[in-house]
Amino acid sequence: MSKKDVTKVVLDEVDIPKQWYNIVADMPNKPAPYFSSKTGKLATVDELQAIFPLELIQQESSEERWIDIPDEVRDMYRQWRPSPLYRAKGLEKVLGTPARIYYKYEGTNATGSHKLNTSLPQAYYNKIAGIKRLSTETGAGQWGSALSLACSYFGLECTVYMVKVSYEQKPYRRSFMKTFGAEVFASPTNLTSSGRAILEREPNCTGSLGIAISEAVEDAATHNDTNYALGSVLNHVCLHQTIIGLEAKKQLEYLDEYPDVVFACCGGGSNFAGIAFPFLADKLKGTNVRTVAVEPTACPTLTKGVYAYDYSDTGKMGPLAKMYTLGHDFVPAGIHAGGLRYHGVSSIISQLYEDKLIEAKAYGQNSVFDAAVTFARTEGIIPAPESSHAIKAAIDEALLCKESGESKVILFNLSGHGYFDMVAYDNYFGGKLSDIDYSEEAIEKSINNLPKLD
C-alpha cells in the first residue's frame, strides 16, 4: 500500500507536540495591545489578574516562538491526541477532482470539538495558581462542555452561564455539562448584578451571549477563588490550538505532502489559528501556502467589518481589542453555526488579515449545509455547522481544480462533529433554513457605535 493511498494517518502518542507555536514571534507587525474598558488606557496585568491567572496573561503578550506544553496537559491530550488526519477519498471521488483533499478531525474527543485543546491548559494554569472555580458562558454548549470536562479532570469547580434560550432548547448539552459535575445556570440569572439588572427591565429575557459573558466575568471578578475562561478570540487560546496544525504538518510530512491551501471556519478565530498558524510560519519565511478563513455571510467580520478598537463583549466588561469587527452591537441572524456569530475576531488574525498574509471568504447557510450533507454521505461523519464552512470552501477549491486540471493539495480543519446539531439538519432537509444575510444598514449602524479611544 502506497503511503498516499492511506485513509487516515494516526501518529503515536510520543508524536504529540511538546510545545505550542506562538506566531506573534514571527509576525512582521505585532497584534495591538488591549485597552481597559474602565480606564480607556492600556490594560494592566493587575486588571487582568482579577479574572485570569498570571501564566495565561503572560502567554497573552508573549513573543516567544515556542511555549512548552505542561506535562500534566500533555498527559490529558493523550486521551485523544494526536487526532487523525484523513484523506477525503470518498469526497474526492464524488467530486471527480484531481485535487487531494485532507482533513484534520478534531471531533474524536468526548466534547466533540477542538475546544478541549484550550480548556485543558486553561484549567491547569488556574489550578496551579490556586484557583478553586472557573466561570464561563456558553451559547451552543461546545465551550461549556469542554471547560466542564477540563475542570472535572483537574478537580476545579465549574460554573456555566448558558444563554437561556439554549438552556431550554438544548437540554442534552446541559445534561452533558452536568455529567461532568458542572453547575449550569440559565442566563440571565438572579445571581449577578448584571443578570438582575436585565431581569428587572425584562423579566422574560431569553438571554444572549453578551449577557452571559457579563455574568461570568462578574462572577469571576467578585470572587477571589474564581477566574474566568474564554473559549476563543484571545491570543493564548489561539496559541493552545496550534497543536492542531503542528500535528497536521507531521502527518502530511509522513505522506510527503504539503498543502497548497488551508481552510478553516472562523468565528472568534481560534479554530482557524489552530490549523493555519503552523503553516503560516512557513509563509512568513517565503513559502506559498494560502490560508483562508471561512465565515458565514450572516456574520461577515473579516469580509465586511472594519479594523478598529472595539469592546470584546456587548456588556463592555472585558478589555477593548483592536480587531476586525462588525461593532459590539451587531446582532447576526440566528444561523445554526452559533460558534461563528461573534462580532469580532482575534487580534492576531486581524493584524495578519490587515497585512494581507491570510485570506477570507464568506458563504450563505444553505450552501454550507449542501456541502455538509455531501461530506457526510461520502466521508461518514456528520460535521458541525461551523466546520461545514471549511468543507464548503474546500469543495469549491476542489471543483476549481477539476476545471483547471490541477492536482492541488487541500487541507481543512474539521473542528467538530454535528451530533448535537441534528435539529439544524432537520431544518435543512425540511427546507426551513433561512439564508438571511447581514444587512448593510445594520453593520453601518453598529460600526458607527464603535468606541472612540484617546
Added chain:
Amino acid sequence: MSKKDVTKVVLDEVDIPKQWYNIVADMPNKPAPYFSSKTGKLATVDELQAIFPLELIQQESSEERWIDIPDEVRDMYRQWRPSPLYRAKGLEKVLGTPARIYYKYEGTNATGSHKLNTSLPQAYYNKIAGIKRLSTETGAGQWGSALSLACSYFGLECTVYMVKVSYEQKPYRRSFMKTFGAEVFASPTNLTSSGRAILEREPNCTGSLGIAISEAVEDAATHNDTNYALGSVLNHVCLHQTIIGLEAKKQLEYLDEYPDVVFACCGGGSNFAGIAFPFLADKLKGTNVRTVAVEPTACPTLTKGVYAYDYSDTGKMGPLAKMYTLGHDFVPAGIHAGGLRYHGVSSIISQLYEDKLIEAKAYGQNSVFDAAVTFARTEGIIPAPESSHAIKAAIDEALLCKESGESKVILFNLSGHGYFDMVAYDNYFGGKLSDIDYSEEAIEKSINNLPKLD
C-alpha cells in the same frame, strides 16, 4: 515511556484483521439450527433467501474457523479502524485498584457504536447479490443509523421502520438517518399488511420493536429487490463483530498483556461475541480467561431465562431459534439501555453458556448509571447506557482486586458513546430512573407460552 504507561494503543491500518473469527469451528457443541416459523421444521436455505443473500446464509451455518473480510468492506473499516484500546488510568486511580483496566472503544465512528462493523458487510453482500434496497427496524436508532450509513456507502436504498414512540421522542436519530439518505417511517405504518392490521385494531398504537421487525421482514419478503438486515443475535452478525476482539488481542499483545477477565454488555449478544470470542478461542484450547456477559436485571435473559426453542420476534415472522429466552411475549421495563431489551440471545452464546464456557451477571439501572458517571468523569467519555453495564462489572471486579490485592488485567468493550442518550442522564441526575426489575410472574407467564416443536 514504558509500553504499559500508554494511554491508548492505536494500530496501523495494515493491522486491521483480514479475516473474521468463527467460533463455531471450535465449539465442543455446535449451536442449534433454526426452525421455520411457518412449517415448524428445519429452516431451509430457500426460505431464508426470501430475505437474506446467500453469502450471509452460508456464513450463518459455516463451520470454517476463518472467514475472509472482503477488500471492499476492509476499505470501509479503514475509516475508523483499528479502533483504539485505552488504558483506564483515570478510572484505576479513582478506584485505587491494583488491577489494570483496559477498554476497547467502538464509539469513534460516525454512528457511534459497534453496529457499523456488521452493517457494512451486510450491505456489501446484499449489493453484490444484486439487491437494491435493505429494510430494517430500529428502536433507539443505533442500528438504523449504522445501516443507513452502510447503504449510503454502497449505493443501496435503505428503509427503516422506527418504533413510533422513538420516532417522536428521538428526532435527532431520525434526522441522522435521513442525512445518510435513508427513508424512515414511524411504525406501525400503513405500508405493510402487518402494520395496517395493528392500526385497524389500535389506531393510536405507539409501536414496538416486535411490530417494526414484522413490518421490515414483510417489506423484504414481498419485494424481490429488497432484503432484510438484522443488527444482532444472528451468527453472521456475531462473526462480523469479532473484529473487535481480534484487534484488542493485538493491542494487548503490543503491551505484553493478556486479560484475566473480559466484560461486555449483552442484549442480542453480538457486542459480547465481538470482544469475547477471540479470547474464548484460547479458553477452548485450555487457557483460563473468563468472559462475562452483563445484562440488565430488567431483562435477565441468561441469568433468569430458559434454554429452549422460541420465536425470534414477537410477530413470529422470523425463524425459531434455540436460545436462552424469557419468552417472545416478555416485555421488559422501559429501561434506557434499549439495546438490551431483547427477550432472547444469540444461539451461539446460549450454547456456550449452557456448556458453562462463559459467565453472566445482571445489574439494576441506577447502579449502572452510577458507574457510567464515574467513568465519564475520569475517562472523559460519556458511555452509552448499554455499554455502561460492562463498565459496572469492570468496576466491581477492580474493587474486588483492591480487597484482595490482585493486579488482574481487566478488559471491557465500550461499545458506544452516550451522546444521543443525554435524556437518560438527565433522568438519572433528576433521581427519576426506576430500578424496576423483572417480575418472576411475568417471566413465568411468558415462558409458559414457548412454542412446542415436534
